[in-house]
Amino acid sequence: MGMKVLTDSAETVWKSLNGLLCVYKPADVSCNNVCKTIAYKITSELNHMNCRQPIDYVSIEGDPSKHLTVIRRPNLADHPLVVGERYHPDDVRCTWSSFLGFNTSGVLLLGLQNGTKTAFYIRMSKLMRAYRIKGKLGRATDNFYKDGKVVEKTTYKFIKRHHLDGLLASMQSAHQKKMFELCGVELQSQTAYDLAIQGPIRPADSKIPVIYGIKCVHFDSPDFIIEVHCINEYETYLKTLIHEIGIKLRSTANCTGIQCIRHSYFDLDKALLRKHWTLQSIVTNLEQCSNVINEHQNLIRQDSVTLQ
Template sequence: MNGEIAAHQVFTKLRGIFAVYKNEHVSISSLSSKILNKIVVDLNTNFERKQKKMVRFLPVEKQPNLHQHQQSTDIQPLHSRSVIHKLQVADRIPVNVPDSFDLLEVQGPRYEVDHFELCTNHALDVNSSGIQLFGLQTTGISLLKQLFHMKIPRSYHLRGRFGLATTRFDGDSRVIAKFAWDHITKAKVETILGMLQGSHRNALLKSSGLDLESQLAYEILSKGLLKPERASGPIILSMTLKELDLPHFVLDVTCLNESCQYLRQVVDEVGSALRSSAVCTSVHRYRDGIFYATDDSTFLSRDIKVEKVIETMSENYSRLQPLLKQKSALFHELPSDAH
């Protein structure tokens, strides 16, 4: 228990970015509620809540004993003689004493969920899993906005199955068609993935305004620092075959401006391009910018603790600074015709 630390001091430090692992079949709203509830309970339970003071007029004959009471209680006399002279009423003197109306049993918990703002970027949907970034309070929300406008890439593992077509491109919706898949080979899959990746990279270069044949475009793209200058739809930066055990497969996809449903449609496109069909049985985000689902700093929702969250947000802020400066410097130095 951290009784020596005042709750209001801890409250002011609860601001920044932290990552939480989201399981399948859990909505972002329910995960957010669980996170805030755990923070509020921890803050109200394990940190000192100082009782407010009030002024009471005590009899003057009790004045000699005030210092004795002060050592064992929170009773404190008002030391200013001028104040005492002005406030003294008949045989009574003003003294600071604990305000009984401010007792926890009377007022209830000092901090509530409504005292916090918690936001996300690129929220995972109910049927997906993986790392989810959260911004707490104004500072965290501002950092999330910066990352959003910087178009930081995210990476996913997409599990799929050839031979089926469903109404929503996933494994849980109604099957509407079945196709042969025994003609599919690793080489054919990799060829299709290369074609899709190439078309998306060209779209990214065109939306950035860079010369497709320039060395600058190559260097920026190879470092993963390219972003669309204009508003654009989803863009796939890389797409590789991670596993193939027909009819099942796993794709490793890094992208921008995506949604989980869009990624399921990409799996469907891969199946169609192979003259078959495919459904996406799992969407798992394992990286969001510099944050990974396997990092020690990525929380499980059940492990949320106020002190650990504050420590992690401070570390994350330090980790983000080089990235923010690198991106800012790179695009500041681009020639005017490249914007």
């Protein structure tokens, strides 16, 4: 598939640009900017390939009562110098399957051309995502992020790793208990067990964030990193989570970085770095993502429990 980009015509490659694309979104870059950059990279490389030649202009000349001659001339109205490049970024349909905030980096799934339908189905399927969130103890900001105005400073040296581990365990337990309470079942009942074995319980309201797992993966006071597995999350919620952790530890904390490390079956290993956003790599990645979807048929349509 890789050599196909180098040997085939631009038209053939253009027709193959359909499917799901997995890229690594840098921090402090919007999803919209990522889509525009991908579209520009695709079209600029396509225009340097073997594109369609201008269509000849055909005219019939001569005296109709005597002899007519069919003449073919170069059609200047179809020349790239007149009408522009054959491929334009606006021709590329690109949309994200799940939005990542401006300050968030990591795995971002994009739908290209007909793949926008797949991206929409993934968005509606409420697939689980995993994040690595960095926090810093000792200060609080007005926007819960490192670039905000500092509104409070506190001591933090009394906080140890086991304090944070215990708090995160209780937070995870509280979220799991809340999910079953919304179902109207007892946590220790057989009904709760039957629901659990069917898969992750998902809320009917897509605006309700649900945490399935949360743990500390690094602690070097005042800095720490937690890993969160959740759905229906958004950037401000994840920043607020760090702020909440600081308060419950009887101190303060602010978020210093958010990284999405996995979206369902798509992880960092499958995400294209910005330096690899080339036509060659994009076509290869489209094929790899297609293989992932074919391998896991339940990726988009899952038999999951929905909270009513």
